[in-house]
Amino acid sequence: MNDDRTYESAVGRIEEIIRRLDSGDAGLRETLDLVAEGRELVEYCAAELDAVSKGLDELKLDELVTRLQGAQRSDDHV
Amino acid sequence: MEQAAPNSAPRSSLPGPYPVGSYAAQLKRRLQEFAHIQLVGEVWGFRAARARVYFELRDAHGALPCSMWRTDFDQLGVPLADGLRVVAGGGCDYYPGSATSSPSFSFVVTELRLEGEGDLLVQLQRLRRKLHDEGLFERQKQLALPALPRTIGVVTGEQGKARDDVLAGLRRRGWAGRLVWAFAPVQDRHAAPRIAAALRELAAIAEVEVVIVARGGGSLADLFAFCDEGLCRTVALLRVPVISSVGHHTDRTLIDDVAAISCSTPTHAAQAAVAIDCGAARAELTALARRLNGHGRGAVVSRARVLAQLARAPSAHVARNRRTLHQLTRELRASARRTALRGVELGRVHGLVLSRSSARALGPERIRRGRELERLALALAAHDPQRTLARGYALVADRDGAPLTSAAAARDAGHVALRFHDGSVRADIDPDDAREHDPSAPPVAGPDDDR
Numbered sequence: 167m168n169d170d171r172t173y174e175s176a177v178g179r180i181e182e183i184i185r186r187l188d189s190g191d192a193g194l195r196e197t198l199d200l201v202a203e204g205r206e207l208v209e210y211c212a213a214e215l216d217a218v219s220k221g222l223d224e225l226k227l228d229e230l231v232t233r234l235q236g237a238q239r240s241d242d243h244v
Numbered sequence: 245m246e247q248a249a250p251n252s253a254p255r256s257s258l259p260g261p262y263p264v265g266s267y268a269a270q271l272k273r274r275l276q277e278f279a280h281i282q283l284v285g286e287v288w289g290f291r292a293a294r295a296r297v298y299f300e301l302r303d304a305h306g307a308l309p310c311s312m313w314r315t316d317f318d319q320l321g322v323p324l325a326d327g328l329r330v331v332a333g334g335g336c337d338y339y340p341g342s343a344t345s346s347p348s349f350s351f352v353v354t355e356l357r358l359e360g361e362g363d364l365l366v367q368l369q370r371l372r373r374k375l376h377d378e379g380l381f382e383r384q385k386q387l388a389l390p391a392l393p394r395t396i397g398v399v400t401g402e403q404g405k406a407r408d409d410v411l412a413g414l415r416r417r418g419w420a421g422r423l424v425w426a427f428a429p430v431q432d433r434h435a436a437p438r439i440a441a442a443l444r445e446l447a448a449i450a451e452v453e454v455v456i457v458a459r460g461g462g463s464l465a466d467l468f469a470f471c472d473e474g475l476c477r478t479v480a481l482l483r484v485p486v487i488s489s490v491g492h493h494t495d496r497t498l499i500d501d502v503a504a505i506s507c508s509t510p511t512h513a514a515q516a517a518v519a520i521d522c523g524a525a526r527a528e529l530t531a532l533a534r535r536l537n538g539h540g541r542g543a544v545v546s547r548a549r550v551l552a553q554l555a556r557a558p559s560a561h562v563a564r565n566r567r568t569l570h571q572l573t574r575e576l577r578a579s580a581r582r583t584a585l586r587g588v589e590l591g592r593v594h595g596l597v598l599s600r601s602s603a604r605a606l607g608p609e610r611i612r613r614g615r616e617l618e619r620l621a622l623a624l625a626a627h628d629p630q631r632t633l634a635r636g637y638a639l640v641a642d643r644d645g646a647p648l649t650s651a652a653a654a655r656d657a658g659h660v661a662l663r664f665h666d667g668s669v670r671a672d673i674d675p676d677d678a679r680e681h682d683p684s685a686p687p688v689a690g691p692d693d694d695r
Contacts (some may be wrong), residue, residue: 173520181531187539194543201540208533215526217394218421218518222414227397227426227445234449244486 173214176207183207249511249545261593268340268347275349280335283308284359287328292317299324301332301351310334312353322461329359368471372498375473380480384504387485391519393453395422397446400440402427406458406489406510413514418522424452429469430459436472447482455482456498458489458510470497479503489513499574633665651664 181202187194192200259606273360284300285308292298297317300307308522310332333355356550375381396414400406414423426442429435439457444450450671457479459470469475470490475496479486482661485504489512500506507513625631640648642657654660654673 172388172390174390176523177529177532180536184532184535184539189535195609196546197543201536204536205533205540208529211529212526214392214394215522215529216341218392218418218419219522219526222411222420222431224424225424227424227442230424230449231445231563 173211176211176214178221180204180207180211265340265342268338271500272338275336275338278336280333280354282333282355282549284329284331286296286326287330288326289322290324290326295511297324298350301330308351309349310353311350313358316354317356321389322358326355331359352535353542368498371473371476374500375476375498375502377500380477381501382609383480384482384486384502387483387504388452389485389504389516389519392525393517395424395449395451395453396517397424397426397449397452397455398512399426399428399442399446399455400458401430404430404458404460406460409457409460409510410456410514413511414518415519417515417518419518422451424449427648431462431466431469433469435469436475439469440475442474443475443478443482443486447484451624452484454485454487456487456489456504456510456513456517458513459491460510465650467491467497470499472498475499476502487513487516630665632685633663639663 183200187197187200283301285303288300288302290297290299290306292314295314296311297314298309298311301310312334322330332351332353334353337349337350337352339350347564378454379399396467398407398410400410414420425445426446428438428442431438443455443457446455450517455469459467467490470488477490479499479502486502487501487505487507488499489495489507489510490499496506505513505516507516629639639662641663642653642660643659643661645661646659648654648657658673658675660671660673662671
């Protein structure tokens with residue numbers, strides 16, 4: 167997966183693909199490739215939406231820092 | 245000044261007595277002549293009426309009743325409350341009262357600002373220019389703002405309403421990801437370094453993609469922590485985009501200039517942090533996925549349909565030609581039948597026409613032919629030898645009846661038959677006839693020859 171990919175870039179690419187397919191200019195091989203790419207992008211976007219739909223997870227910075235520092239110390243011991 | 249009528253009371257060394265109304269009017273004029281100045285003091289007893297606002301300006305040594313037109317006061321937008329130190333500019337005025345209303349004195353305020361605000365504004369402008377010249381206003385604006393961050397950091401006061409507003413904004417977007425709260429004082433002189441520290445700590449967490457700095461409304465003095473140079477430099481150099489929502493845009497703090505985005509309310513800041521509506525985005529994504537699938541299916545099905553059509557083409561071609569042939573055969577038969585029927589009909593019509601025309605033509609023709617026949621009969625009769633014989637001529641023939649047309653033939657025949665109109669007689673030719681060769685001699689057979 168592309169590391170630079172973002173939700174908006176993925177949606178932008180899907181819309182671009184749809185425009186190309188709507189034009190009717192794509193041949194069979196290109197159509198199938200574009201559809202496959204589009205499906206993969208849709209899955210990525212759906213995963214991104216799922217990640218922010220599971221329920222609000224509220225943390226306090228102090229607690230989070232403490233937790234992270236604890237994790238760091240245990241890593242150092244190992 | 246108009247003097248009142250003298251009476252019999254004990255005499256006074258003071259001038260007058262004068263009518264109080266005249267004196268009050270004079271006092272009003274004199275007070276209005278006082279120079280217009282600025283006063284500084286604390287506000288007490290603030291109350292707003294329909295047309296004016298009233299308050300007292302106090303300090304340790306005295307107080308003045310003040311009033312201000314309501315429209316002017318509202319335009320200033322200065323939130324007055326008891327105890328606030330303000331600078332009020334204006335002049336004295338006196339209401340002389342009447343028989344039914346009490347007189348009153350007031351310092352009529354035409355300008356009003358919080359004490360120290362002017363100094364603050366000067367400081368603020370100087371710092372703003374400095375940060376701008378260093379290009380620090382642009383740093384944050386160059387950062388990419390994610391449309392759908394998974395983790396959002398929020399710096400705000402723990403007890404403030406801003407916290408609830410941020411949550412409300414996120415709910416509106418349908419966002420329910422991870423929220424890291426960094427609570428910090430947002431008003432006193434310790435606020436700026438604490439806020440800056442919280443921002444640095446939030447930015448140090450890799451998952452945090454955007455940070456909101458939120459605080460509710462307040463005076464510029466209240467919000468001055470957000471104009472701190474150190475805080476603004478921290479924000480400008482932060483790796484994550486900062487969305488500020490400090491005050492309600494009546495006063496623009498420096499953090500608003502430095503931040504990637506500045507919003508008027510914490511709710512708007514939350515909505516700016518999550519640029520898309522998650523519910524709508526899901527619906528849109530479903531629609532896009534459906535269209536993609538449609539294209540994928542359509543591309544294969546339409547081509548399969550074309551292939552099937554091509555596969556059927558030869559047999560369809562033969563069938564089409566067969567149908568054409570049958571059709572032509574049927575048309576040919578029908579045409580032949582029509583032609584035969586038309587021939588019969590035409591013959592019948594011709595027969596009828598002929599019979600009718602022959603019937604019409606036969607009568608006169610028969611008469612014409614009868615007359616012609618009669619003419620021919622007459623012509624024929626005119627050449628009948630019998631008629632010549634009747635006129636006295638005789639026909640000479642040999643024994644066999646063949647006509648003899650010369651004297652030599654008659655001599656050679658010897659015996660001849662003379663045929664008259666009423667019968668024939670036999671005669672013998674004299675062999676010594678001397679006039680054999682005399683053609684001028686008259687003929688033997690007839691006395692008069694009219695031919």
